[in-house]
Amino acid sequence: MEIKKGIGVSPGVAICKARVLDAEEFNIPQRHVKPERVAEEAARLHQALEDSLRERTALRDRAAMRLGTETAKIFDFHLAMLSDPSLVGKFEETLAREQVTAEYAVASVMRAYAKDFLAMPEYFAERVKDVYDVERLILRHLIGQTRESLTKLTEDVVVLAHDLTPSQTANLDRAHIRGMATDAGGRTSHTAIVARALGIPAVVGLNDLTASVNDGDLVIIDGNRGVVIVNPDEEAIDQHRQFGQRLAAFEQSLEVLRDLPAVTLDGHEVTLLGNIEFPSEAASVLARGGSGIGLYRTEFLYLGSETEPTEEDHYQAYSRVLEEMQGRPVCIRTLDLGADKYTQARSPIPERNPFLGLRSIRFCLQHLEMFKTQLRGILRASLKGNASIMFPLVTTVMELRQAKMLIRDVMEDLEEEGVEVPGDVPVGIMVEVPAAALQVNQFAEEVDFFSIGTNDLIQYTLAVDRGNERVAPLFTGAHPAVLHLIKDIIRAGQRHDVGVSLCGEMGSDPEFTLLLLGMGLRTFSIAPPAVPEIKKLIRSVTMEHARQVARRVMTFDSDKQIVSYLRDQIRQVLPEAY
Ligand code: PEP
Ligand code: MG
Numbered sequence: 001m002e003i004k005k006g007i008g009v010s011p012g013v014a015i016c017k018a019r020v021l022d023a024e025e026f027n028i029p030q031r032h033v034k035p036e037r038v039a040e041e042a043a044r045l046h047q048a049l050e051d052s053l054r055e056r057t058a059l060r061d062r063a064a065m066r067l068g069t070e071t072a073k074i075f076d077f078h079l080a081m082l083s084d085p086s087l088v089g090k091f092e093e094t095l096a097r098e099q100v101t102a103e104y105a106v107a108s109v110m111r112a113y114a115k116d117f118l119a120m121p122e123y124f125a126e127r128v129k130d131v132y133d134v135e136r137l138i139l140r141h142l143i144g145q146t147r148e149s150l151t152k153l154t155e156d157v158v159v160l161a162h163d164l165t166p167s168q169t170a171n172l173d174r175a176h177i178r179g180m181a182t183d184a185g186g187r188t189s190h191t192a193i194v195a196r197a198l199g200i201p202a203v204v205g206l207n208d209l210t211a212s213v214n215d216g217d218l219v220i221i222d223g224n225r226g227v228v229i230v231n232p233d234e235e236a237i238d239q240h241r242q243f244g245q246r247l248a249a250f251e252q253s254l255e256v257l258r259d260l261p262a263v264t265l266d267g268h269e270v271t272l273l274g275n276i277e278f279p280s281e282a283a284s285v286l287a288r289g290g291s292g293i294g295l296y297r298t299e300f301l302y303l304g305s306e307t308e309p310t311e312e313d314h315y316q317a318y319s320r321v322l323e324e325m326q327g328r329p330v331c332i333r334t335l336d337l338g339a340d341k342y343t344q345a346r347s348p349i350p351e352r353n354p355f356l357g358l359r360s361i362r363f364c365l366q367h368l369e370m371f372k373t374q375l376r377g378i379l380r381a382s383l384k385g386n387a388s389i390m391f392p393l394v395t396t397v398m399e400l401r402q403a404k405m406l407i408r409d410v411m412e413d414l415e416e417e418g419v420e421v422p423g424d425v426p427v428g429i430m431v432e433v434p435a436a437a438l439q440v441n442q443f444a445e446e447v448d449f450f451s452i453g454t455n456d457l458i459q460y461t462l463a464v465d466r467g468n469e470r471v472a473p474l475f476t477g478a479h480p481a482v483l484h485l486i487k488d489i490i491r492a493g494q495r496h497d498v499g500v501s502l503c504g505e506m507g508s509d510p511e512f513t514l515l516l517l518g519m520g521l522r523t524f525s526i527a528p529p530a531v532p533e534i535k536k537l538i539r540s541v542t543m544e545h546a547r548q549v550a551r552r553v554m555t556f557d558s559d560k561q562i563v564s565y566l567r568d569q570i571r572q573v574l575p576e577a578y
Contacts, residue, residue, distance in 0.1 A: 001233050004206050006181070007472050008226030009192035012201035013244035014158050014179030015237060018219045018230075020210055021146050021161035021168075024139040028107035029211035032099055037216075041095055045102040048141035053082045056137065077127065081134050087113065101215070103142050110135035153177070158219050160210055160228075166190040167303040167342065170277070174198055179221035181228045183209050186475055188455035188505050189467035195223075196508065197277055199284075199529035203228050205469030250577065254532035258289035262535045266542040270517065272535055273329065273525040275503055279317050282324040284528045289535060292329035294451065294525020295390070295503040296321060298374070299337045308370060314377020322385030329386045331451065331501075331525070332378050333430070334371070334403075336360045336392035355465065360393035365402055375410045379421055388426040390451060395433045397442055404446070430503070432456035437485040444496035451525065452489055454504025458482050477506040478559035478566070483515075487554070490520045501525050511566045513537045514573070518550025533577075540573050 022028055033041055060075035081087060087109070094105040114131045117124050147168060150159060153176035161168075163184040169191055180195050185204030195202030201223030213219065213230050220229040220240050224247070229236055262270040273294030274285030285293060301309045301317055309317075322330050337343045338359025344350055346367070351357040364371040378389055391403050404427060414421045431437050432453030440450070454477050459466040461482050464474045477483070486502070493500030501523035506512050508530035516524070517538065526534060549569055556562050571578045 001236060002212055002230040004209050004212070004228045004230070006203040006206035006209070006226050006228065007185075007187060007469065008202075008223045009185075009187055009189075009204050010180075010195035010198075010200060010202040011223045012179075012199070012247060013223070013240050014201045014219075014221040015232075015240060015244070016156055016158045016178045016219065016221075018160050018213050018215060018217045019146070019150060019153075019157040020213055020215050021150065021159060021164075022101075022103050022139070022143050022210070023162040024136055024143055026162050028101075028103045028139065030098075030104050030108070031101045031214050033101055033215065035099060038096055038099055041100075041102045041105075042092060044142060044145055045091055045095065045105065048102065048106075048138050048145065049082055049088065051141045052134075052137045053079065055141075056082065074130075077130055078134050078137075081131070082138075103139060106135060106138050106142065110138075147171075150177075158221055160213055160219070162210055164191045166194075166299070169194045170300050170303045179219075179223070181206055181209055181219075181221050183207055184467070184469055186465070186467050186469055186472040188459075188475070193275075193455075193505070193527075194277060196505070196527040196529065197275065197281060205472050207469065251532070254536055257532050257535050257539070258287075260289075260535070260539070262538045264517070264538055264541055264543050264546070266544060268517075268543045269522070270538050271501075271523040272531050272538075273331075273501065273503075273523065274528040274531060275525050276321070276528070279320040279324075281528060282321045282330075285531070286325070288528045288531040290528060290531045292325060292331075292386075293321065294329070294331050294501050294523065296330060296332045297336065298333060299335050299342075302335060302337060302342050309373075309377075311373050311377050311380075314374050315381050318378055318381035318387070319384050322381055322387055325385055327386050329388065331388045331390050331428070331449075333390040333392055334361070334374055334378075335364055338363060355459065361391050361399050361403060362393065365399065368406070372406060372410050372413075375407055376414065379407070379410060379414060379425065380419060382422045382425050383420060387422075388428060388449065390428045390430060390449075392430045392453070393433060393456065394429040394431075394443075395435045397439070397446065400429060400443065400446055428499075430456075431489050432460070432504070434461050434485060437489055440489050440492040441496070444492050444498045447498060449499040449501070450489060450493055452486060452500065452502040452504060454482070454486070454502060454506040457485060457504065458506075461485060476559045476563070477504075477509075477512060478562040480554075480557055480559070480562070483519075483553065483562075486516075486521075487519050494520060499523065508534065510534060510537055510578070511563065511570055514541055514546045514549045514569055515553055515566060517541070517543065518546035518548070518553075536577075537570070537574065545573075 056078050060072050064072035090109045091105050114128050117128045151171050151173050153173040156176050156178050158179035160181050163182050179200050180202040182191055182204045183206050185191050201221045203226050217231055220232050262272045272290055273292045274290040275295040277297045277300040338354055343363055394400050411421050426448035428447045428449035430453040431450050455466055458477055464471045490500050502521055503525035507524040508526040553562050
C-alpha cells in the first residue's frame, strides 16, 4: 500500500480500479501488467507500429513530392527502424520478459538503442535525434489508443494521468469515470473544475503518482483530504468506505434544501447559480436547487470536437440550456481559450507565456469570423429564454467596446437576413484581471453586470500560476490583496447599480461564504454539487454575523491568519459539519 498526498480539489471518495494515461513528453515509468494482459499489450504495440509506419510513409511521400526524393530519404531511416525485425523483436521480448506496458517496452528499448548510437562515430551519433523522433511517434500512437479507450469505457475506473488537458477531460466517458488524480495541476486547473462539476472525487498535484501505479491496481481517491492510496489494505478500504458513506449521508441530508430559498436567518436573500461546461449539466443545477446558470463555459464546445463549432452547433447547445432552464437566467460566456491545443493550432508559433498571451477575448478579437459565428448562435438562441452574454478576461474598456460593437454588427446582419433577434441581451464582463478590478468604476458605466472570476484574479494578482502544483500553496483567495479587489468590485456594483456575482471556485468553498456575504455579495455562481452545502450555510447565519466577520478579516494582514479565523467561524456556525 502506498499513500500519496496531493491537493484535494473535488470532494468524495472513490475506490476503484485505475486506468493510467501516460504522456509522451515525460519519462515513461516502468509499469507492470498482469501475465494475461501481455498478449493485449503486444497487440497494442503492433497496432501502434502499423499506424506509425503508415503516418511516416505518408510524410515521406509528401516530402518527396514537395522537396524531392533525396530530401525525403531522411524518412527512409525512420521507416527502416519501424519495420526492423530485430528492433521489433526487442520490444516483444521486453514485453514478454518484464511483463510491462507497451509504452514502457518501447521507451526502454529505444533509450538503450539511442545510447548505442551515441557511442558510435559522429555521423551515427547525429542520428540519435531520429531515434528519439521515432520513439515519440510510436508512443504518441500508443498513448492515443489509451486516450481513445477512455472515451468509451465498459467498466467503472478512476483515471490517473500526468495531466489532463481541457480537451482530454471534455472527451472522457463521464458515465464510467469514478474519480481523477493527476501528477500536475492546482486547485483551479481544468481537471479540478470539471471533476467538481461532475461531482466526482479528484486530487491533483501528486507529483509522481503515475509512476507508482499499474493499470488495474485498486486505488482510493479521497478528494476531501487530498490523498490517493495505491493498492490499499483491507483496513484502509474499510475506513474510506465508511467515510464515503458518511459524506453521502451528509449530502443526502441536504436534499431537503433543494426547493428552499437561500436566505439568511435574518431574512436576506441570496441567489445561488450554477457553473456549467456542458449543456447536459443544466439539469444538475436544477436538481441541486440552483436558480439559474451564472457561468456557462462555452469553450468546451470547441474542445470536445476536432472541428470548429458551426453556428448551428452553438445555436443548438445554447437553445438546449435555455429551454432546460425555463426562463431562469443563463449567462453565456464567450470563448475563453488560450495556450491549449485548440488555439495553438491556429497560431504559427507556440506561446512562451500563454497565460499572458493571446487568450480569451483577445483571441476572439483577432479571430472575428469565429467570434461572430458564436455571437450569432447566442443571439438566435437567446429568444428561447433569459440569456445574457459575458466576455472573459477583459482588460481594457476598448476591448469591451469592440466586443459590444460586434454584438451590434451581428444583430444588424441577422435583422437584414430576416432572422428574428432579441430586442436586448444584457452584456457583462468577467472581472478577473487586476486591471479591470482597478478600473471597475469605468467599466460599470458600460456593462449590465460583473462576474468576479477569482480563479484568474488570484493568479494574476498574486503572480501564481493557477495550474502549477509547485506554487499551489501560494494560490489563495484569502490573500488581503485579493480580498481588497473583491470588496472594491462589489462596492462599485452597488454604487452603480450593476449586478455583481462571483463565479470563481472561491464561491464554492464554504470557508469563504460568510466573508463574501459580509462583503456584500448576493449572487454566487458555483459548481452545481456545491449548491446544497453553500445554501445550508447561508440559511444558518445572520447577515449581521457575516458583516462582523468581513470587518474583522479586513483588519488582518496575512492569508494564514484569515484562513484560520474563517475556519473557526464556520465551525461555530455548523459544528456538526466542520
Ligand atoms: C475564473 O477565472 O475565476 C473563472 C471563473 O473562469 P475560468 O476558471 O474558466 O478561467
Ligand atoms: Mg477565468
